[in-house]
Amino acid sequence: MRKYSLELLIGFFPVLLLFLIYMGVNVLPFVFLAVIAAAVLYTAQGRGKLTALTGGKSRNEVKAAPFSFDQIGGQERAKEELVEALDFLVKRDKIEKLGIRPLKGILLAGPPGTGKTLLAKAAAHYTDSIYLAASGSEFVEMYVGVGAGRVRDLFKEARTKAKKAGKSSAVIFIDEIEVIGGKRDGGQHREYDQTLNQLLTEMDGIHANESPRILLIAATNRKEMLDGALLRPGRFDRHIGVELPDKKGRQHILSIHAANKPLEDSVSLERLAEQTYSFSGAQLESVMNEAAIYAMREACELIAERHFLMAIDKVMLGEKTDRETSEEERRRVALHELGHAIMAELVRPGSVSQVALSPRGGALGYVRHQPQQDQYLYTKPFLNGQIRITLAGAAAEEMFYGDRSTGSRGDFDQAVNIVKTLVESGLTSLGIIHASMMTPESWAAITKEVLDEQMLAAKALLEERRDIFAAALETLLKEESLDGETFRRLMRSGEAA
Template sequence: MPKWTKEIVIGFVPVLLIFLAYVGVNILPVVIALIMLGALYAVTVMRGGITVGAAQERKRKKAPPAKLTFEEIGGQDSAKQELREALDFMIRHEEIKKFGIRPLKGILLTGPPGTGKTLMAKAAASYTNAVFVAASGSEFVEMYVGVGASRIRDLFKDARTRALKENKENAVIFIDEIDVIGGKREGGQQREYDQTLNQLLTEMDGIYTSDAPRILLIAATNRKEMLDSALLRPGRFDRHIQVDLPDKKGRMHILNIHAKNKPLHPDVNMTKVAEESYGFSGAQLESVMNEAAIYAMRENLSQIEQRHLSMAVDKVMLGEKTDRESTQEEKRRVAVHELGHAVLAEIVAPGSVNQVALSPRGKALGYVRHNPQEEKYLYTKAYLEGQIMIALAGAAAEEIYYGGRSTGSSNDFEQALNMVQTMMKSGLTSLGIMSMDMVTTEVLMKENQMILDDLAARTKKLLEEHAAVFEHSLDILLKEERLSGDEFRCQFRDSTLLPA
């Protein structure tokens, strides 16, 4: 209802009632009827009924998404290939009938946030020339019983109606954050979420009651372990596709996609950026390119340079620089702490230190940035012990030079504990092959303490042996607040501790 129409009605009704009362008409029944109509309208609005906003929202959602192809999605070659093969069942439906193959009903995309699950669902719609209808799990959560189930029914009905209207044989329904409504059902009290899930299961069972239009449900989650088993079984979600963080080749592809509309300096080396951004998701890589462009614009430059990209990687990884001013003594302690990490990193993996900095970023007062190493998917006991020693080296350096630790080591200790736990689960400790649930907490704590004490002692010994590197590097770092990896390695060579 337009706003001016409401204003006319609101103004006209009281005048009409006063007039009727003036001429002697009993207006009490009319007033009661108006109150009842108003209450009914209010309930309809609260339940998400036909309001101007809701109608506009449905109209907005029905607008087709921009065409997106699999080639425009960087990385994820394995996941894209697996998804394309599953989608071929929709395209080659006559052929699969000859083999008696049951069409797929659902595809579940799982993986960390920002890896491109939504983009892959849009590309799936383009690949199959299908109608694309999207919703989020949170849209089905209502305080009123039955509303979520009703919206599930409307979602599938909308997909069928649009496919018939647009003369398309296929429709793709995408539900993001499906763990919100697809969580494991518990015994006892019936929840509104359970009714919504039951309706979703019913709709998926009835997807192929007619040949056309063919409907495929694609859902995304980063918490697959929370989903109900009835939803995960074959015949509901027939394919579970893992969408992982991209490897170096994938990161390179993603960076090049986001660099197309940005003025890059000819000397920019995107391979180096792909190496530096190890462990980044597609969303983080897009942010790297965006932040680099912002840095270049701040300096009134016409092109994005390599240093802008390196600064952007630091910002996405660690956060923006802060204006916190440290005292000279605090700055020196931070320098000692970070040099501890740097010295051990260079001993464990020569050439791994890219720079040591004292500039505060995010919650960190300083940081060591490492050169990209070869990507690893399997870890040996020696490798994990080396990484634990690097994590403990900051606190060890403080103990050597200050006689005690500070709160700056809390995150380092958390990393070390996680790696020790990985060693225990992998059978790389004196406990051997075992289940964490079968061992008492006291035994686990004793083994954990033994490993950390041994590695901490080895770390302190190595740092004391390289005291000369500390003395020279500390002076430069306190003066310049930044020490490049090449300068740092010069200290090793000057001390004849590493070969030139």
């Protein structure tokens, strides 16, 4: 009926204009008013720039292949916590008997690439729910009120799609929630604040007896930025940490991604899990993919362990480059890397896996270390040893050239970060102190104190081992790469000399 009324109105308007022109009436004001009315109507119906969803189009439901928790590796604890929370949607009769309020929101917090989005997809499959996904940046526009409108439409659309599909629940996933959920500064006229206020209102409106039920899952790698009103119980009831996987988790992830790849019998996923210390799930998937690419380049039917080692180096440092360096520059780089390697062996014997002069990514050379045990607590001697390893390259350059080069810039960044850890853990001469109490001048002073002390210690240790540089330098320049055993043999011969 509405369609026919609109057609009659469209047909009547030109006739009315012709009649008024025939009667000698000035029709320009009427035309102008009609254009304004049409524009307002166009916007109000959800088709203009100021609408909540761009172009008036509704968000497409994510229709992917069923994705289960078994397909996610390395996050057993996070999966257990999430499944327990999701059971409030699945086992309704049980929770009603116990008088449990269903959860309204689940926050997944952790570093990038750890599987937060995959967990949300698996949650929708586990609960047999409609799944809608969005990014926090999609809700922020230059127009006031657009973000709030988009939040309203997202929740409304989730309910509509769930009813249409005959589902009893819907899962909304918002990635990068910190974009719209950041801490408010007290003003109420910012677009970000209006969007956050609308999100808070929508979450408050999710009642236990409402059908279909809406579960909001959000992901962030900067939880400390989120507003307190968003984090309180009744909004995000569960905060689940999705951390970097341990060795067992890394092996599980590698086995999942190796399922469709032909590996040589000698390949050990356990050894690869050891070699990929502190890698995220996304990095591990990339290692598997890059190893297959290396095998394809060499026309190999099976992926060998050497392909995985090359892939690990690529993920960590970048692809090899064709950058050509002068003989003097190669010698400086070789001494720099030998400084790192010798100090690493002194701090942690047997830790060097490879010393290479191959330009890779932004580095002209690198030292790859043997895998270390997963470690979560660090002592002051351990961290000071790590600082000496990072400074040893620059110390070696000063020993043989009397100055340093720009090649130490990345090393210094690592050293400064370790100093920050020492300060925040109360392991410096400042004692126990909160980072907020530190001024830029005090940071500079304590950083200089610690780095100068460790630089002197590194130089003293390397000076005692000048013969090792002489024993290993020419071999490294000739071979361009030394494995750990060869380097340690050269180191022993240098010490004997």
